[in-house]
Amino acid sequence: MISIIPIESIGEVGRGHDLANTLATAVGEVGAVEGDVLVVTHKVVSKSEGAVVDLSDDPEEHLRLVESEAKSIIRRRGSLTITETRHGFICANAGVDRSNAQPGTAILLPYDPDRSARRLRDRVYHHLGLELPVIISDTFGRPWRRGLTDVAIGVAGIRPLMDLRGESDHMGRTLDVTEIAVVDEIAAAADLVMGKSSMVPAALVRGAPYHQGAGEATELIRPPNEDLFR
Amino acid sequence: MISIIPIESIGEVGRGHDLANTLATAVGEVGAVEGDVLVVTHKVVSKSEGAVVDLSDDPEEHLRLVESEAKSIIRRRGSLTITETRHGFICANAGVDRSNAQPGTAILLPYDPDRSARRLRDRVYHHLGLELPVIISDTFGRPWRRGLTDVAIGVAGIRPLMDLRGESDHMGRTLDVTEIAVVDEIAAAADLVMGKSSMVPAALVRGAPYHQGAGEATELIRPPNEDLFR
Numbered sequence: 001m002i003s004i005i006p007i008e009s010i011g012e013v014g015r016g017h018d019l020a021n022t023l024a025t026a027v028g029e030v031g032a033v034e035g036d037v038l039v040v041t042h043k044v045v046s047k048s049e050g051a052v053v054d055l056s057d058d059p060e061e062h063l064r065l066v067e068s069e070a071k072s073i074i075r076r077r078g079s080l081t082i083t084e085t086r087h088g089f090i091c092a093n094a095g096v097d098r099s100n101a102q103p104g105t106a107i108l109l110p111y112d113p114d115r116s117a118r119r120l121r122d123r124v125y126h127h128l129g130l131e132l133p134v135i136i137s138d139t140f141g142r143p144w145r146r147g148l149t150d151v152a153i154g155v156a157g158i159r160p161l162m163d164l165r166g167e168s169d170h171m172g173r174t175l176d177v178t179e180i181a182v183v184d185e186i187a188a189a190a191d192l193v194m195g196k197s198s199m200v201p202a203a204l205v206r207g208a209p210y211h212q213g214a215g216e217a218t219e220l221i222r223p224p225n226e227d228l229f230r
Numbered sequence: 231m232i233s234i235i236p237i238e239s240i241g242e243v244g245r246g247h248d249l250a251n252t253l254a255t256a257v258g259e260v261g262a263v264e265g266d267v268l269v270v271t272h273k274v275v276s277k278s279e280g281a282v283v284d285l286s287d288d289p290e291e292h293l294r295l296v297e298s299e300a301k302s303i304i305r306r307r308g309s310l311t312i313t314e315t316r317h318g319f320i321c322a323n324a325g326v327d328r329s330n331a332q333p334g335t336a337i338l339l340p341y342d343p344d345r346s347a348r349r350l351r352d353r354v355y356h357h358l359g360l361e362l363p364v365i366i367s368d369t370f371g372r373p374w375r376r377g378l379t380d381v382a383i384g385v386a387g388i389r390p391l392m393d394l395r396g397e398s399d400h401m402g403r404t405l406d407v408t409e410i411a412v413v414d415e416i417a418a419a420a421d422l423v424m425g426k427s428s429m430v431p432a433a434l435v436r437g438a439p440y441h442q443g444a445g446e447a448t449e450l451i452r453p454p455n456e457d458l459f460r
Contacts, residue, residue, distance in 0.1 A: 002234040002422055004437075075458040082458060090374040099408065139408075143373055143459035144320040145381070145450050147391045147411025149418070161377045178329065178369075180421070181377025188379070189419035191410070192232050192438045207234075208422045220375050228305040228312060229373035229459050
């Protein structure tokens with residue numbers, strides 16, 4: 001049995017806000033236990049780190065910002081730009097996001113989401129004495145399938161992939177290729193309580209299977225020479 | 231708060247097995263309530279529908295089967311074939327799967343997973359008097375990101391996309407493009423209790439937000455003319 005517990009009402013987060021302290025208090029209040037995974041939407045991380053810029057409604061200005069945030073452009077059509085971010089993630093508009101931003105501003109991706117995740121984990125440990133793995137999530141589209149789902153863009157204390165290769169299924173047959181993106185599945189699960197227009201910027205996921213350990217979300221990026229769809 | 235409850239030990243499923251009856255009994259035993267979503271891995275659905283074929287370890291034979299199951303080939307590299315299935319889903323090897331199949335056999339996708347989902351929903355209602363939405367899941371890879379995640383390939387009683395366009399975020403700003411693939415997020419969440427090598431072919435997801443109603447998983451397929459990555 002898995003439980004997904006919303007972390008609500010941490011209040012408005014601005015630059016310099018001590019997000020780790022606020023989250024640690026909120027996580028303590030909902031009764032976090034060893035093994036829980038803390039999922040945090042990147043928006044509050046970006047806001048607390050000051051990754052927010054002024055942006056008018058001018059589409060040209062938006063495009064210039066997207067281009068300045070992108071390492072490369074993968075595809076364009078109309079106002080949609082599919083980009084590679086500086087971290088190597090492929091997503092729309094280099095992560096430039098005006099939802100839940102103050103009018104006239106846009107939220108950018110955290111500069112180094114894995115580092116942000118490690119800092120949150122360390123600070124939560126300092127406050128609570130609990131080593132909770134941390135996942136920083138964002139909402140990405142995908143080719144071929146309509147609709148958005150949440151994925152991990154930063155992680156700490158959790159291996160992003162669960163490698164089941166070499167394990168056998170219940171028929172005794174060795175599983176061919178079964179590397180599960182467990183942090184993406186946990187991020188998607190957490191989004192079910194976080195929603196998009198609500199004030200739930202974080203969640204605890206209890207009872208999920210994962211391997212503890214060092215790991216970075218950038219490990220999830222398929223090497224370009226193995227990728228058939230760039 | 232969301233709970234994900236594993237449905238275990240429904241026993242071995244073969245052709246003609248009354249899966250709906252078995253699942254309804256198991257779902258009743260774990261105490262399903264109104265609003266729960268029943269997620270079922272497609273493998274048991276395919277097995278109960280006889281969507282299983284003989285397949286040797288000969289790679290040529292495997293490729294012929296994949297080609298016969300595919301509507302079109304999207305990309306090839308080495309032994310990997312990215313295909314469009316007859317339903318329109320894009321995935322590796324047209325869904326031909328030897329994991330958890332009897333040696334010398336392969337499991338195919340259900341012929342019409344949306345129809346399978348509707349039948350399961352109707353039969354569970356008949357047994358329990360509960361109208362539980364049903365999601366039939368499969369494990370797909372994706373471009374750009376390593377690792378597999380579970381997605382919905384058949385649904386009943388649940389709208390596959392939650393359209394938040396037109397709703398406003400907490401700043402009062404209208405959200406631009408926020409159509410959430412909620413059935414994929416629920417499928418991913420359920421996979422956290424189902425695993426790959428285990429005997430957990432189904433799960434109940436309790437407390438997830440969704441819209442009831444008619445809907446088909448094929449609505450998730452991005453129309454080819456809007457798709458930048460075919």
